[in-house]
Amino acid sequence: MSKNFCMIFIIALIFSLAGIVCAEDKEIKAWDIDKMIHKDLKSYFTKTPEMNITPENLDDIRKESVKTRPLLENDPAVEISDELINKDFSVRVYKPKGKHNKKLPGLLWIHGGGHILGSPEDNDSLMCEIVKRVKCIVVQPDYDLAPEYPYPTDLNQCMEALKWLADNSQVDSNKIAVAGMSAGGGLTAAVTLKARDEKGVKICFQMPLYPMLDYRSNTTSIYQMNSDKRAWCRELNITAWAMYLGGKQPDIYASPALAEDLSNLPPAYIMVGTLDPFRDEAINYAQKLMQAGVPVEFHVIPGVTHAFEVLYPDADISKKARNEYINALANALK
Numbered sequence: 001m002s003k004n005f006c007m008i009f010i011i012a013l014i015f016s017l018a019g020i021v022c023a024e025d026k027e028i029k030a031w032d033i034d035k036m037i038h039k040d041l042k043s044y045f046t047k048t049p050e051m052n053i054t055p056e057n058l059d060d061i062r063k064e065s066v067k068t069r070p071l072l073e074n075d076p077a078v079e080i081s082d083e084l085i086n087k088d089f090s091v092r093v094y095k096p097k098g099k100h101n102k103k104l105p106g107l108l109w110i111h112g113g114g115h116i117l118g119s120p121e122d123n124d125s126l127m128c129e130i131v132k133r134v135k136c137i138v139v140q141p142d143y144d145l146a147p148e149y150p151y152p153t154d155l156n157q158c159m160e161a162l163k164w165l166a167d168n169s170q171v172d173s174n175k176i177a178v179a180g181m182s183a184g185g186g187l188t189a190a191v192t193l194k195a196r197d198e199k200g201v202k203i204c205f206q207m208p209l210y211p212m213l214d215y216r217s218n219t220t221s222i223y224q225m226n227s228d229k230r231a232w233c234r235e236l237n238i239t240a241w242a243m244y245l246g247g248k249q250p251d252i253y254a255s256p257a258l259a260e261d262l263s264n265l266p267p268a269y270i271m272v273g274t275l276d277p278f279r280d281e282a283i284n285y286a287q288k289l290m291q292a293g294v295p296v297e298f299h300v301i302p303g304v305t306h307a308f309e310v311l312y313p314d315a316d317i318s319k320k321a322r323n324e325y326i327n328a329l330a331n332a333l334k
Helices: 003-025 058-067 120-135 153-166 183-197 220-224 234-245 279-291 316-332
Strands: 078-085 089-096 104-110 137-141 171-181 205-209 268-273 296-301
Touching (some): 078 120, 078 153, 104 153, 120 316, 171 183, 171 316, 220 234, 268 279, 268 316, 279 296, 296 316
Parallel strands (some): 171 205, 205 268
16 A cells, blocks of 8 residues: 555545544534424423433333323233243233134234333233234233343343244244334344344344434434433433443444344334434434335324324324334235
8 A cells, every 4th residue: 555545545534533523513403392393292292291211210110101001991803912931021912813714924013112111011002903904913022121131131032032923823924024113113123133144033024113223322313302301312312222231332233223234134114203313313224224125115204203103192193103004014914
């Protein structure tokens, strides 16, 4: 290598690093959510209390979330059961009642909660709706939460649940999808990557919804949703990632945004809102999938915050979003 080339390379590297520093130092104005939020959500959002999550109060928040969880009304069309896997953890199984003449598609659904909150019961009503409309069997892993059980505990349990689903005698192993919200969306991407790399269960479709993909918390949208704790924000995100990683350096399965090779992955449906802190990492991941030749249906919904259709289920925009991604599942698992 010539001296001139070395000098040019060094100068280019300096300017490149300077650009990175400037980008990180650039002040990004936080969103005024009350002015920007979708009209269907405005009346709901103004009444939303702030979330204050720390390692010290996490247990109290978990207990409170159980108290406020809506009770599931008995659905005569859906059978729900809890099954133990390897004496380590359980999965919640949802399937159509009655006898079936053929094997049904299978869906691994992974709940959200920043890797530190949540449970399968939070999604009971949604899972019943999916079972009835998609005509499939759904399995939700009741994975262990951080910080008590940091990465890769939940990923390993999700992989076990995926294999358990594929081995179910009632499931068509050629029609298995993986889906989830937020941290569950990040785990959806991780499970799909790991299944490809380990040549394990063949996944035909992935649906990471507003996925939690990037531990660095440094995108523009993360800074724009900096500290408004009425929805998931940068401050909460940094806290959750620290508890999840437990001081470990993340790999591509902990933080799928780090993955460079997204080839040979199943088709994807990805949804995110313009006021979601994960907007930019979802956009980046969708773009990388498309560049790798993966078919992607990508929806960016104006004026909605993180997990809006779960937090405000009665809003018209929430009903529309749920209907769209359930239709996407139904079409993928025909």
